[in-house]
Amino acid sequence: MLHARPQLISAKLEKLHPTQITVGKLEVALKRKHWSELGKKERTAALASHWFPAILGPEEKYYILDHHHFGLALLEEGVKTVSLMLQKDLSWLNPVKFWTVMDHSQWVHPYGTDGTRHEFNAIPKHLEHLQDDPYRSLAGELRRAGGYAKDVTPFSEFLWADFFRNRISSDILDHDFNKALVKAKKLAASQEARYLPGWVGVIAAL
Template identity: 35%
Template sequence: MKKKKILSLRPSQLAMSLLEVEIKTKEYKKMSPKKLKKTLSEEPVPVVQAPNGDLYLIDNHHKTCALWMAGVKSVYVKVVYRFPKSVSYREFWRRMIKNHWAHPFDTRGNGPVDSLYFPKDIRGIGNDPYRTLAWLCRQHGGYKNSKKTFAEFKWANYFRKKRLLKSSYLTDFRLGLKKALVAARHPDARRLPGYMGKDEI
């Protein structure tokens, strides 16, 4: 387990919830130096090593961004796979997507986006209001936490299709959340990860 500078880690997604990052940032800032150090050592960030040696985040983008916003410059990483140097750039990204290590969709859910448009570090990841709505919905019991990859992005796209937010730049999610909590229990969402249905209200 090695320690790497946060800004040296390449993102494997283009969108996230900035509200979630903001809240996580406040939580990290409240931690004592001792507790923060323990948290960092016990929860390494999973990465894969690209053929050129670059390290790509394959999870914990919100956590990593929040830590950086909280003033943390480096994190422990766990390399889960090292790509052979012989693998081409195109093949690298094909495998990243196939293995669900990359989410090539932008802040409006459009994609797949060409790998050339992925940001160089976590500062370049955009804000997706519907990803925020999906996170808030789970936090308020709309659906269960799921270990399936990109679960909250799937919920975000479900809510996006229903146009539960009036504007992509909406910052007040109270009304949208009320609608999302109802939509999350609807049979239309039964195939989404963490779906609970009306029986579990």
Template identity: 35%
Template sequence: MIRRQFLASFVFTILFALTGFSETQILLIGIKDLHPTQANLGFKEVEKKAKKVAKKQANGELEQYLRMESVPVVLGPGNKKYMIDGHHFLAAAYKQKIEKVYYEVVDDYSNHADQSEFWKKMIDAKRVYLKDKGKPIEPSALPNDITGLTDDPYRTFAAEVRDRGGFNKTDTPFMEFVWADYFRPLVALDFIQSDHRKAIKQARTLARDSKAADLPGYRGPEK
């Protein structure tokens, strides 16, 4: 049996080498050792994800779930690990008292010893969102770890509009924040809080307007 497993492993290794593919290494890391690339979260989204994490914990499925939700990381100066996605998941895991998660390195910018060079690279690659509730910030203003992120209710609102057909989900980095900034001057926060249903309806109409045509996931006019 051991010999058979060794041969199978050897064959897969050869195949990966011949086809140019390689297995991404997934490693454990303390949650607070991952550095955010955004300033805000949608706290309602975190609550929803925390319930999912709790369910996985209760069903004995946490380990598998954590591996599936491995956090993509870019290595920066000093080998610091900057997460470029998964902020809501990480906040949810922390809320459930989870201390470590899995991560995978998707790019290595650690050769940029100068912080300004590193952040220029990150900005050019669209791997950081330098706004705090719609207002521009410098990289130095980003939180050091997940506990420093603050709530942006428009981020939650944008996700709700998306889920109700306002726009399509795409792989565009930070797309919900882009939409949040679009809705911010158009739909008043007190309206969202006092008549949520009507606010969503209004935002769906705004999302299908031609003025939003350049935004990621734009669906076009209602038919």
């Protein structure tokens, strides 16, 4: 019989497992900057009020479902412990069944820096091994700039990142981020983007 586990638990940040392959390192840097500007009491309050949704997987390992950027930023800032909100205990499943359930529940995003899907074993074992996807940084910055609305759709920012991937060259993104952001804002308001979560454009008249 499975034993009940507490919903809110404390865990070592370095031992948490990601459920995606990439992050936008620019977004991580911005979160680090914000954290560095907080006082001791503000940091304590932030950690007390911010929890990571997680799944308990095989071998009693915790897999976080969200806030990978914040988690990596905290890790790089030397934070040791965070709070998890346990969503489900799947520790009794074998690894193959575990990843099947994770996939069907939209709790995993096994897509690389080129936007293509990879095997589950390509997902890093630790937060510090997450790869940088500049298009994810662009999508995150665009949302902060009001280019689209925050949406509850799982991995919505990655959908936007993939939309820009073949519309904005990597050269522009690497060498003139502001120019790329201006172009992204225009594209985000276009009819092409109306299928994306949080789209704030105007539906064209028939």
